[in-house]
Amino acid sequence: MEAFLQTYGYWAILIGTFLEGETILVLAGLAAHQGYMTLEGVILCAFAGSLCGDQMFYFLGRRHSDFMLHRRPAWREKLERANRLADRFQTPLILGFRFLYGLRTLMPFAFGISEVPVLRFVWLNVIGAGIWAVVFGVAGYLFGSALEQILGNLRHYERMLFVLVAVAGAMVWIVYIYRRNSRRTPGDERGRDKETK
Numbered sequence: 001m002e003a004f005l006q007t008y009g010y011w012a013i014l015i016g017t018f019l020e021g022e023t024i025l026v027l028a029g030l031a032a033h034q035g036y037m038t039l040e041g042v043i044l045c046a047f048a049g050s051l052c053g054d055q056m057f058y059f060l061g062r063r064h065s066d067f068m069l070h071r072r073p074a075w076r077e078k079l080e081r082a083n084r085l086a087d088r089f090q091t092p093l094i095l096g097f098r099f100l101y102g103l104r105t106l107m108p109f110a111f112g113i114s115e116v117p118v119l120r121f122v123w124l125n126v127i128g129a130g131i132w133a134v135v136f137g138v139a140g141y142l143f144g145s146a147l148e149q150i151l152g153n154l155r156h157y158e159r160m161l162f163v164l165v166a167v168a169g170a171m172v173w174i175v176y177i178y179r180r181n182s183r184r185t186p187g188d189e190r191g192r193d194k195e196t197k
Helices: 002-018 022-033 039-063 066-070 075-088 090-099 104-115 116-152 158-181 185-194
Strands: none
Touching: 002 022, 002 039, 022 039, 022 116, 039 066, 039 104, 039 158, 066 075, 066 104, 075 090, 075 104, 090 104, 090 116, 104 116
16 A cells, blocks of 8 residues: 555545545545645645645636536536625635535636636635645644544555545535536526437
8 A cells, every 4th residue: 555655646646635635635645644745745635635626627617618517517606606795705615616516626617707807716715725735634633643642553454444544525516416417497408418319
């Protein structure tokens, strides 16, 4: 496990946090506590992945909103409320939307549609990504420290711990995908069927 994490761990953080990566970041913080990676490296990779992912969705909203809404019709229901929030609480939301589960990809897309100036979004997004990476990276590290106080040497339990946290994260993700798909209306599905014929 040590060789795997040292070889691929930082890449996994970078890719995982490009999407919704709280679970992988907490795991990485735990791995940093065990000495497999550095906490600084974990936070830096998480910052870079999160920043790039959010910038991508911002520019998709700014330039290709029709295409994205065609691909994700369920977003239409949420977008009106997201746009109202984006207009009303612009600065705090750009800084903190990563902490709102399920809105990680939608909010930067909404900011792109609402035409928040590029430089304003970039600077606030840099700050927000940094805060998020530090909070969850340090949380994982402290989680490892707390477990060590309870269980002693974590190397006896580390595989089980990584599996349990990974399974919990996967279950949350599956529930989120299921709920998102269940909210699609029959009209959306019929429209999609017509387009494929």
